[in-house]
Amino acid sequence: MDLHLDEDDLNSCVQCGLCLPHCPTFRVTGDEAMSPRGRIHLMREVQDNGAPLTPEVLESFETCVQCRGCEPACPSSVPYGHLMERTRETLADAGAITPLWQRAMFAPLATPVALKAGSAALGVAKRLKLVPKRLGLPDDLPLRQEPLEPTGTDVYFFTGCVMDAWQRDVHRSGMRVLKAAGIGATPTNELAPCCGALHAHAGLADQTRDLAEQMMGNLRDDKPILVDSAGCGAAMKDYGHLLGTTEAEAFSSRVFDIQEFLADHVGALPQVDPLDLRVAVQDPCHLRHVQRVHLATRTVLAPFVRELVEINDDGLCCGAGGAYSVLQPELAGQIRDRKVNSISAVQPDVVASANPGCSLHLAGAGVQTLHPMQIVDEALSQ
Amino acid sequence: MSLLRRAVDRVRGTDDSVRGAQDHTTDPLLDALIDALDPARVKFDDAQRSLLGKDASVFDGGNAGPICYPTSTSEVVAIMKIATQFDRAVVPRGAGTGLAGGAIPLGAPIVVAVTKMRDVIEIDEANGVAWVEPGVINLDLTRHLAPLGYHFAPDPSSQQVCTIGGNVANNSGGPHCLAYGVTNAHIQAIEVVTPAGDVVMLGGLDAEPDGYDLRGVFVGSEGTLGIATKVAVKLTKNRPAVRTLLLSFSSVRDAANTVSGVIAAGIVPAAMEVMDNAITQAVENYVNAGYPRDAAAVLLAEVDGPNEGIEIDANRIREIGLENNATDVRLAADEAERALLWKGRKTAFGAVAQIAPNYYLHDTVVPRSKLADVLDQIYAIAAKYELLIMNVFHAGDGNLHPLIVFDGRDEGILDRVHAAGAEIIEASLAAGGVLSGEHGIGVEKQAYMHLLFSDADLDHQNRLRRAFDPTCRANPGKVLPAGHSCADIQHLRSVPAGLWG
Amino acid sequence: MSRLHTADPVLDAFAKEVGTEGAVAISGAQTRWNTGGELAAGTRTITAPSGIVEYIPEEMIVTVRAGTSVAELHAELRVHGQWTALPERGGTVGGAIAVGENDYRRPARGDVRTAVLQVRYVSAEGEIVTGGGPTVKNVSGFDIPRLITGSLGTLGCIAEVLLRTNPMPSGQRWFTSADVNPFALHQMLLAPGPILWDGATTTVMLFGHDVDVEADRGRIDSLGTFTEVDAPTMPSGFRWSLPPADLQDLSALDTGVFVAEVGVGTVHAEKPQPRTPLSPAVQLIHDRMKAEFDPTGRLNPGRIVGGR
Numbered sequence A: 001m002d003l004h005l006d007e008d009d010l011n012s013c014v015q016c017g018l019c020l021p022h023c024p025t026f027r028v029t030g031d032e033a034m035s036p037r038g039r040i041h042l043m044r045e046v047q048d049n050g051a052p053l054t055p056e057v058l059e060s061f062e063t064c065v066q067c068r069g070c071e072p073a074c075p076s077s078v079p080y081g082h083l084m085e086r087t088r089e090t091l092a093d094a095g096a097i098t099p100l101w102q103r104a105m106f107a108p109l110a111t112p113v114a115l116k117a118g119s120a121a122l123g124v125a126k127r128l129k130l131v132p133k134r135l136g137l138p139d140d141l142p143l144r145q146e147p148l149e150p151t152g153t154d155v156y157f158f159t160g161c162v163m164d165a166w167q168r169d170v171h172r173s174g175m176r177v178l179k180a181a182g183i184g185a186t187p188t189n190e191l192a193p194c195c196g197a198l199h200a201h202a203g204l205a206d207q208t209r210d211l212a213e214q215m216m217g218n219l220r221d222d223k224p225i226l227v228d229s230a231g232c233g234a235a236m237k238d239y240g241h242l243l244g245t246t247e248a249e250a251f252s253s254r255v256f257d258i259q260e261f262l263a264d265h266v267g268a269l270p271q272v273d274p275l276d277l278r279v280a281v282q283d284p285c286h287l288r289h290v291q292r293v294h295l296a297t298r299t300v301l302a303p304f305v306r307e308l309v310e311i312n313d314d315g316l317c318c319g320a321g322g323a324y325s326v327l328q329p330e331l332a333g334q335i336r337d338r339k340v341n342s343i344s345a346v347q348p349d350v351v352a353s354a355n356p357g358c359s360l361h362l363a364g365a366g367v368q369t370l371h372p373m374q375i376v377d378e379a380l381s382q
Numbered sequence B: 001m002s003l004l005r006r007a008v009d010r011v012r013g014t015d016d017s018v019r020g021a022q023d024h025t026t027d028p029l030l031d032a033l034i035d036a037l038d039p040a041r042v043k044f045d046d047a048q049r050s051l052l053g054k055d056a057s058v059f060d061g062g063n064a065g066p067i068c069y070p071t072s073t074s075e076v077v078a079i080m081k082i083a084t085q086f087d088r089a090v091v092p093r094g095a096g097t098g099l100a101g102g103a104i105p106l107g108a109p110i111v112v113a114v115t116k117m118r119d120v121i122e123i124d125e126a127n128g129v130a131w132v133e134p135g136v137i138n139l140d141l142t143r144h145l146a147p148l149g150y151h152f153a154p155d156p157s158s159q160q161v162c163t164i165g166g167n168v169a170n171n172s173g174g175p176h177c178l179a180y181g182v183t184n185a186h187i188q189a190i191e192v193v194t195p196a197g198d199v200v201m202l203g204g205l206d207a208e209p210d211g212y213d214l215r216g217v218f219v220g221s222e223g224t225l226g227i228a229t230k231v232a233v234k235l236t237k238n239r240p241a242v243r244t245l246l247l248s249f250s251s252v253r254d255a256a257n258t259v260s261g262v263i264a265a266g267i268v269p270a271a272m273e274v275m276d277n278a279i280t281q282a283v284e285n286y287v288n289a290g291y292p293r294d295a296a297a298v299l300l301a302e303v304d305g306p307n308e309g310i311e312i313d314a315n316r317i318r319e320i321g322l323e324n325n326a327t328d329v330r331l332a333a334d335e336a337e338r339a340l341l342w343k344g345r346k347t348a349f350g351a352v353a354q355i356a357p358n359y360y361l362h363d364t365v366v367p368r369s370k371l372a373d374v375l376d377q378i379y380a381i382a383a384k385y386e387l388l389i390m391n392v393f394h395a396g397d398g399n400l401h402p403l404i405v406f407d408g409r410d411e412g413i414l415d416r417v418h419a420a421g422a423e424i425i426e427a428s429l430a431a432g433g434v435l436s437g438e439h440g441i442g443v444e445k446q447a448y449m450h451l452l453f454s455d456a457d458l459d460h461q462n463r464l465r466r467a468f469d470p471t472c473r474a475n476p477g478k479v480l481p482a483g484h485s486c487a488d489i490q491h492l493r494s495v496p497a498g499l500w501g
Numbered sequence C: 001m002s003r004l005h006t007a008d009p010v011l012d013a014f015a016k017e018v019g020t021e022g023a024v025a026i027s028g029a030q031t032r033w034n035t036g037g038e039l040a041a042g043t044r045t046i047t048a049p050s051g052i053v054e055y056i057p058e059e060m061i062v063t064v065r066a067g068t069s070v071a072e073l074h075a076e077l078r079v080h081g082q083w084t085a086l087p088e089r090g091g092t093v094g095g096a097i098a099v100g101e102n103d104y105r106r107p108a109r110g111d112v113r114t115a116v117l118q119v120r121y122v123s124a125e126g127e128i129v130t131g132g133g134p135t136v137k138n139v140s141g142f143d144i145p146r147l148i149t150g151s152l153g154t155l156g157c158i159a160e161v162l163l164r165t166n167p168m169p170s171g172q173r174w175f176t177s178a179d180v181n182p183f184a185l186h187q188m189l190l191a192p193g194p195i196l197w198d199g200a201t202t203t204v205m206l207f208g209h210d211v212d213v214e215a216d217r218g219r220i221d222s223l224g225t226f227t228e229v230d231a232p233t234m235p236s237g238f239r240w241s242l243p244p245a246d247l248q249d250l251s252a253l254d255t256g257v258f259v260a261e262v263g264v265g266t267v268h269a270e271k272p273q274p275r276t277p278l279s280p281a282v283q284l285i286h287d288r289m290k291a292e293f294d295p296t297g298r299l300n301p302g303r304i305v306g307g308r
């Protein structure tokens, strides 16, 4: 079956295996079929050698968290993320993966009202203990929140879907920190309802393209667009590749992770007493492996806390991966256990994580995280 | 089971009602293995068999039988006994990073992947060893030991992924093995499941273990003498001080002469690595480590030890470099610069991948004094076959790593690559060298064994192997060339290869 | 390949002498003659060829015939500031390798087993067999040199070996102390040299560059009072092989008077170490090994390897 993968990309893998230990699913299973090298080999078998789409082949593809931890580890620069997205797109189109009920799950993301209603309902349900524990949702899903007001027009502040519904406090902190640095921000709200990252993961690339076009149409000037969710930022930085147009390229180049942007403006932030905290930085995969700007988090946090510690696992994924924790609860749980162990080993007071998916997922294991912006905000406001 | 869960399972094919339960099959061998392990850890689907038919080498054509993921020695014993009962061969496998095809299954053997046996069992400081399971990753072990001030000395470029079991089986080396010795110098004892299914402890923690040195013989045996299930590795104390020098030269010969000169001066640095111009450029493009792009060759030399004496060695190396026309000698100013230089060296193979999609990494050893001559010949071979060959090597012990860089999709290219490879091997042997310094023979160099050894020599190697494995059950078809009993695969079963080959 | 497969009249003559029939044993200097048991009566005794064949100091390798005395070899190497791991106690190179025991300065000199890069021996069938290779690094095929080292001549008659040589450290000095804990001393030193302990006094060799020796000298003073002495000699007697940790409580063992190599585990003792048989599965491999290499049992009969 033609997976529509670029032959050069597919052939760039030399099967050296250097990516294996950086793959969360290989780490917990030791199974070659659950490794990047294995998945690429199977893509080749399917596309070039006519191998059938057996349940095992589909399982291999579907268990990929799409964390892209394999990419920075790969000496041959195999564009794994794109290969897997394309594979999923082809398979979803063919109806081989992402069945209708799953597609239905993603639909509300693009319509914030529906999501908020759903999420409020989920919040209620959760409180009533109707939601299975393995979904790993936090205990205090917000029921109702104050709207975000613009603080200026220097930059856009991307509010998104899930993040806005569940973690508007993070946005608030981010905007306050920006303001403290003298940067006025306009929340995008309905101008940019959803980045389409989850759709892309599930192989629903057409929907992602639609969302991208919509956002680009609404944010036409050349102001930077700041994002405080690593997954969204990664997706938006990839519009250039997704749409293949120069406009999209230009748009993507305006997208910055909020820490990435602030790292160049730390000097503009007021000098305050650091918080008396030992903070472990949990790098979201989409910040570290995809955007590769995770060092900025440290630059921004360092002046505001007593101590920063590194989690000693090479930034291995926590298993959240968009909807992964829902679709592959068992593996996601094992991957999370590993992460929780690595976190406990460094005994932090607080874990900083710049992605809502990771925060929710880790909260499911009792690890409370704060967004780096919340920590800086706290330090500035004490 | 919830509906949602069921739906997910159906898609993933783990729903038994869809896939057919794996715990009762029509194959008695599979049934026996499943009984002994657990249905989830015995695989026989086409995808797995295709995946485990390969390793990191350029060789295709493996044909895996059932694949087992044991978690304990007793499970490995059970697998061996079942293999005996069903008269099947067994192939041990670690991370599958071998470059000589050692882990490629020939003739549908049972593949025993030890990747789930990955615990550091015990650190015994009083005896200077750590007991580890074979699936422990080399670099993980070193990191695990770091808080105690130790490391595992062999540091192959694949150390972030290769397993201790694989290191033992291939007697792996790395840049820092010049002073510290290759894997064999760092293994005290090995628990092995023999091809008959006995558990034996080879070597021991005592000073001079009794009997024939079976531990020493097992190291480097490429999975043909049994499966290592537990290894006692030596702890090496971390060195408090390191000096890393980067020397640039306007000819490869000058670099090679410097290397010989340093050794002749009685200095055994921790590492001495040379890269030629082509690979240095590739590395610079890739990681920007600060290597000089215009040098014909660079030498990365490192000395370590207590604080006091290494200055003397570092200075001496500098002087010897200058005597041999070094155009520049630089001392890494700090740990960051040192780390960057090493990163450049260690990602050399990756850098190459930026140039063309395929590479074939050779691995011969020549006397240090012949390095320059053999390199000249290698460049001539490259010209003759119109191939790009880059050289990055463990110069300190004469271990050449010519990298033939190519695009496998070019018509007829593989023939040229192999022909050039053969000439490189011949040139190395003619200079008094050997076939392999660290990757092993596997299926790659069997045919060349006759160039290094006489029939009687090979016959004696075969006897050694038979003493462990009279029925040639462990990894048959490897190391020894055709004509020797265990080279002719007896335990072949043709399993319909089907689509997956 | 060059020299390996070309005829060597000396080796050919030796192979003829070993022949293809009848019990035969190689005699070196007979300093360890009865290791492994007494030679069976009626065994023909011959000597291996001697002499240094080729010494390449800058490659740190030397090819030497098995009958050469270690003293003669080391005298030659010393000219170039090198030595090998072989113990210097009056024997021959071949004998030292057949017995496989290490020098008491092993931490500073290396292991006999890692020193043998290539071995040429005459098989029970009278053929010249070569194992290993001439380079310091080599994984081409099975490790015959390891098998032959310590095999007491029961698998083949060692004719010639190619050894790895090492530069002698520029500084080597011995110090002794009556009030130091030898195990603490071992723990403190970065690359501990030989540390010898008789239950009361500790004697340590510091080696390396003179500055390193001086620095170590300063460090060890914090543990006890040391005075400089000449290199010690090992008592004759019996040799024990123990895990290094076991040396911490030797009183439990019936060694008699002893000198222990701390950090190594070898103990030079007045009384012999109790014999422990090999495990049956290991014994089986030994038996098969012997049967493979010497089907008729004509090589060094009476000597048993393993189960000391």
Ligand SMILES: Cc1cc2nc3c(=O)[nH]c(=O)nc-3n(C[C@H](O)[C@H](O)[C@H](O)COP(=O)(O)OP(=O)(O)OC[C@H]3O[C@@H](n4cnc5c(N)ncnc54)[C@H](O)[C@@H]3O)c2cc1C
Pocket: A016, A017, A018, B055, B056, B091, B092, B093, B094, B095, B096, B097, B098, B099, B101, B102, B103, B114, B134, B155, B156, B157, B158, B161, B162, B163, B164, B165, B166, B167, B168, B169, B170, B171, B172, B173, B174, B175, B222, B223, B224, B226, B227, B228, B229, B349, B438, B439, B475
């Ligand atoms: C990018 C790259 C760089 C490399 N650099 C180096 C280098 O610098 N130095 C070097 O020496 N090698 C190097 N290698 C080769 C390879 O990594 C080593 O040989 C490594 O030790 C193999 O380990 P593995 O776990 O991948 O073993 P595998 O490839 O899985 O197996 C290798 C052999 O070991 C046997 N085996 C595995 N486990 C066991 C066991 N438990 N018991 C018995 N037999 C077993 C297998 O049957 C096979 O014959 C490199 C490879 C790559 C891809």
Ligand code: SF4
Pocket: A022, A023, A024, A025, A026, A034, A035, A036, A039, A063, A064, A065, A066, A067, A068, A069, A070, A071, A080, A317
């Ligand atoms: S994206 Fe993540 S889970 Fe998927 S193969 Fe790469 S490392 Fe593994």
Ligand code: SF4
Pocket: A012, A013, A014, A015, A016, A017, A018, A019, A020, A036, A037, A040, A070, A073, A074, A075, A076, A077, A078
């Ligand atoms: S590291 Fe890159 S080239 Fe190597 S196996 Fe993984 S994806 Fe392939």
